[in-house]
Amino acid sequence: MKGESLITREKREIEGRADSDKTIDPANLDMLQVARRSGVETVFDRLERQEPKCPYCYTGVSCRNCVMGPCRITAKADRGVCGATADVMVARGLLRNTLGGTASHVDHARHVALTLLHTARGEAPYAIRDETKLRSIARALGIEDAENMEVNRLAERVALIALEDIGATHANGARWVKMHSTQERIETWTELGVLPEGGMLPILEGMHRTSMGNDADPVNLVLGCIKAGIADGFYGLHMSTDLQDVLFGTPKPKFARAGMGVIEPEFVNIACHGHVPILSEKIVEAAEALQEEARTAGARGIKVIGICCTGNEILERQGIPAAGNELNSELVIATGAVDAMVVDYQCIFPSLVQVAQCFHTKLITTAPIVKIPGAEHIEFDERRADEVARKIVRHAIESFKQRDPGRIHIPQFSSEVIAGFSVEALLEVLSKINNRDPLAPLVESITKGDIMGAVAIVGCNNPRVTHDLMHVELAKELIKRDILVLATGCAAHAHAKAGLMKPEGCTMAGERLQRVLKALGEAAGIGAMPPVLHFGSCVDNSRINQLLKALSEKLNVAIKDLPVAASAPELTTEKAISIGTWAVALGVTTHVNPLPRIMGSELVTRLLTEDAEKLLGAKFIHSPDPKESADMLEQVILEKRRKLGLQT
Ligand code: SF4
């Protein structure tokens, strides 16, 4: 059956793998041995026990959407009990995955909008840190008197519009889509019937249409995926970034360190993990305020470190050191020096409880929708943010006293990183070269071919792929070819740890790109720009669209025709699927690896990897090999350059 040889190959490759085939992160390599000695089970062990994968689920030809099933397509059954074909099962499954991602990001945005509303009304202990951004969003939303309205009143108006936009079910919504999209895209999406009027609507509609006895047209279902992807991009990613910048400040470049070596044995170490800065910003503040209590407990002070996207959020705004990405999250605890791991939501392995129980670490859950038996739950409410944050920090100080110094093992690997390249910050750097027209130097470099194009490398780690290998090797291949790389999410951690996000990393780029990076770096006063720019967390993929929209409008060239592409080379979560779908909807061809569960339908595979290009100007591409992936992405860029009449 389809996919069977791949399943057998994957089983062969994964079972009994050497540690060096599990990860390229030297800290993780070291910690895998420590974990084994301590009897700590990791994600890599559990993956092995899941082999071989179920061929029906692997290729997407299984369905559990009603109780006549579960059903699967086999040699003797070409339809489920209700009559659903392989194409329908695959398309419905993909849509449900996309909805999972969209729901996660839209709910994240809803949380931030509510926090802004409480702040504006004086009910939560936050402040408006970026008033300029608030006023510019308000102007873009068409709020009258956006320039002069009292700041909290304006923030309340913006928060209410955001919440209305999330909940809109008919034509008066879509304000966040319109604010951040080019006219060309609005027209394309309207014509295809995929412009989502609100953030929740495609989720509601998508769950409805995929339940038993509804949409049985695979093409229509794939259009539903596109609609959900667009909703994710604007009501999820853009809205989260916009309102987080208003509340916590728009990032500016700052030096920090990344890698497990940032954990300091003499300090109370608090790891913040998850996705949202609402609590972690307060943990940073509370840690600062309670340093003396930590010293009284025998520590040298308190150190906050970041994991995954919460890590990216506090890295880009506060310069908090980043300890690692998704596949570091268990092993960070195994260092024996993390006194508390505080989690908000998304990408929190339930296994963290078992790892924490092997050490003195307190695993603290905080979101009402994310509880894990065995973890301590301290419920977070933004209206009591200071109180909750102090309580958590004090728990960490108490936990420090329980440490077993004999079990501490911190791998001494970390690299310098410059994080915090918001579009605003990038324009500020560019304005030092051309004050009147900051985008001009960037456009000139692209036109001349000093920058051949750009690829966004984004998304997760997946233990089915050697940890960090695709992220790092793909980036190295691209920058060698004078292609600038922008990175977010777990990919950004991988690049930071590998030294690709520090000024010296620029020597790994091709000669022409190096010259541009040095000129920009001199203008910014940092010597050289890194060849891979840290663009933030997963929701900050919005910043990439913000830049593309600015370039598109400046050049009067549609985004689909710009020499850019994207890649999620260690794809894991449903969120990565919805973000990738959004990227393709924007007109950005996107490389993915491993493939989502679509192989069981030639029709759906063709729609995504071929036909999408006719409708949207972009498609999905796939390769499991970094060099081949770089070749494919370079081809996309060269083709766009050719069409624009630019040097190739
Ligand atoms: Fe089977 Fe159809 Fe029910 Fe799915 S919806 S489980 S294919 S009967």
Ligand code: MSK
């Ligand atoms: S944290 S969504 S594993 S990038 Fe954003 Fe990493 Fe993917 Fe979670």
